[in-house]
Amino acid sequence: MGMTLAEKILARASGQERVTPGQYVTAQIDLAMAHEGLAAVFMNLARAGWTKVWDPSRIVALLDHYVPAPTERSAEIHKVVRAAVKQWGIQHFYGERAGICHQVLPEKGHILPGMLIVGTDSHTTTYGAFGAAGTGIGFTDMAYVFATGKLWFKVPETIRFDLQGKLPEGVMSKDIILSIAGKYSAEVAQYKAVEFIGPLAEEMSLASRMTMSNMAVEIGAKFGFFIPDQKVSDFLQGRGQTSFPLISPDADAPYEAIYQIEVSSLEPQVAYPYSVDNVRPVSEAQEVKIHQAFIGSCTNGRLEDLHMAVKILKGKKVHADVRLLIIPASWEIYQEAIKDGTLEALIDAGAVIGNSSCGPCFGAHMGLLGSEENCIAAINRNFKGRMGSQKAQVFLSSPATVAASALEGKITDPRNYL
Amino acid sequence: MVYQGKTWKFGANVDTDAVIPARYLNTTDPAEMASHLMEDIDPKFLEKIKPGDVLVAEENFGCGSSREHAPIAIKHAGLSCVVAKSFARIFYRNSFNMGLPIFASAEAVEGINQGDEVKVDSEAGTIENLSTGKIFKVQSIPPFMQQLIEAGGLMNYVKKFKMKTE
Numbered sequence: 082m083g084m085t086l087a088e089k090i091l092a093r094a095s096g097q098e099r100v101t102p103g104q105y106v107t108a109q110i111d112l113a114m115a116h117e118g119l120a121a122v123f124m125n126l127a128r129a130g131w132t133k134v135w136d137p138s139r140i141v142a143l144l145d146h147y148v149p150a151p152t153e154r155s156a157e158i159h160k161v162v163r164a165a166v167k168q169w170g171i172q173h174f175y176g177e178r179a180g181i182c183h184q185v186l187p188e189k190g191h192i193l194p195g196m197l198i199v200g201t202d203s204h205t206t207t208y209g210a211f212g213a214a215g216t217g218i219g220f221t222d223m224a225y226v227f228a229t230g231k232l233w234f235k236v237p238e239t240i241r242f243d244l245q246g247k248l249p250e251g252v253m254s255k256d257i258i259l260s261i262a263g264k265y266s267a268e269v270a271q272y273k274a275v276e277f278i279g280p281l282a283e284e285m286s287l288a289s290r291m292t293m294s295n296m297a298v299e300i301g302a303k304f305g306f307f308i309p310d311q312k313v314s315d316f317l318q319g320r321g322q323t324s325f326p327l328i329s330p331d332a333d334a335p336y337e338a339i340y341q342i343e344v345s346s347l348e349p350q351v352a353y354p355y356s357v358d359n360v361r362p363v364s365e366a367q368e369v370k371i372h373q374a375f376i377g378s379c380t381n382g383r384l385e386d387l388h389m390a391v392k393i394l395k396g397k398k399v400h401a402d403v404r405l406l407i408i409p410a411s412w413e414i415y416q417e418a419i420k421d422g423t424l425e426a427l428i429d430a431g432a433v434i435g436n437s438s439c440g441p442c443f444g445a446h447m448g449l450l451g452s453e454e455n456c457i458a459a460i461n462r463n464f465k466g467r468m469g470s471q472k473a474q475v476f477l478s479s480p481a482t483v484a485a486s487a488l489e490g491k492i493t494d495p496r497n498y499l
Numbered sequence: 500m501v502y503q504g505k506t507w508k509f510g511a512n513v514d515t516d517a518v519i520p521a522r523y524l525n526t527t528d529p530a531e532m533a534s535h536l537m538e539d540i541d542p543k544f545l546e547k548i549k550p551g552d553v554l555v556a557e558e559n560f561g562c563g564s565s566r567e568h569a570p571i572a573i574k575h576a577g578l579s580c581v582v583a584k585s586f587a588r589i590f591y592r593n594s595f596n597m598g599l600p601i602f603a604s605a606e607a608v609e610g611i612n613q614g615d616e617v618k619v620d621s622e623a624g625t626i627e628n629l630s631t632g633k634i635f636k637v638q639s640i641p642p643f644m645q646q647l648i649e650a651g652g653l654m655n656y657v658k659k660f661k662m663k664t665e
Binding site for chain 1: 512514516517520521522524525527539558559562563564565566567585587588589591592593596597641643652653654657658
């Protein structure tokens, strides 16, 4: 019997011909990523008496969760990270002028198909959009990786989502992943690898794929793969990478479950508080007043997301009672959005543009919510208290639905504006 | 190991921000993390619990962030272990690495009411509800991970076995 992408990568990384779900393996890590959590990683290393890292060229460090530092305490953490990067000789470091880790690593050519990648961030699954096995781990696991280059894994079962049909106008890949969470629950992929395949997966842009791989963790997944193809090759060849194999699952690979997802009649989706699987189509959204609208994060801060917002907002004005925040996921995106007029159109419509970082997504800075306030956000989580007040509510949707809602001051179907 | 205490029962999808809100994430002090345990769900939770008490929850406990603050806060607040129908993947790993014992058993959770006294025996693989007399089976834990718990977490395990960089 053949192997899935997760099985192939874990077999290669653990030096075995094949592995099977349920088996525990010790695997060699190809790339380790740490953001502000680096401070805690190095504290663990020092405490355990380690004096050097396994391979400084295979570690990428960056600052993205709170840049520029919003508090004295975060400034101190940044100081610790910068000093640690120098002290331990980490070769790849990105400071204030880069953006969110999961956007920056692919842009800088660090992510290749078939790699096994761990990061101190749950959304490390994003690299699955490039055919890499990326997954989030804690600071202690990361300290172990920094020291040894290895980590134990339980080989996951793989489930497959076969994506078919044509996405209707105003419906985005974000709506597909929200509808999957709504239909099959936030646990459908618990401790499993996910493969998104099928004609629609092939047709999708890398940006759209990244949104779904990113949110694979929100349905519990360890990895969230698309099969790497020519689009991945083209993206990487412009980024200093010339030779790498494209990996794909075997035709007779075993899947624990296969779900057929037909999108031709899919509506824009909204996840209500406080769980990603509390989803209803926008047509069933009750009149929900919006105080803040946010497009950004590792989920939806890419150029195609901003372009969709422009399509809806161009020549119009954001509702007087709504604050619209837009944060491009990286400096590269920020600069492209300046050059092609995207940011000008968004500012004309009344948007506030933030520095490339995680922003308010996880509640640290740049647009937190007060009590009894509602935010519609093109991000990944709507947990209680995540974006400021525990008495605030976050509704998750696509950038299109965020933009349309910003115009009307209530949750709005973007198809009315397309 | 045997863990015994009063149970505190929560629902499904208790996320890492509910265990300890993200606004406290830029601390590295375990005592401070523990002082915010579950405060958005129940601001008086810390006043109610006693050392050794057991946290019980439905499905997908610990979903969300990869931050270790969640298991650290539970452990340092004095709770002895967590019993849930299922755990989110990253929380599951992090708990072993932090030395927080966790046990997955859907039937045990069904058979425990808020406030029941339970005894969890990790070697026997059982959870006994002392209030009702019922005994439940627990999913077994691989030996390596059992050693992590016994050592008090991954870093202590590493020290204990004097693992060093080559």
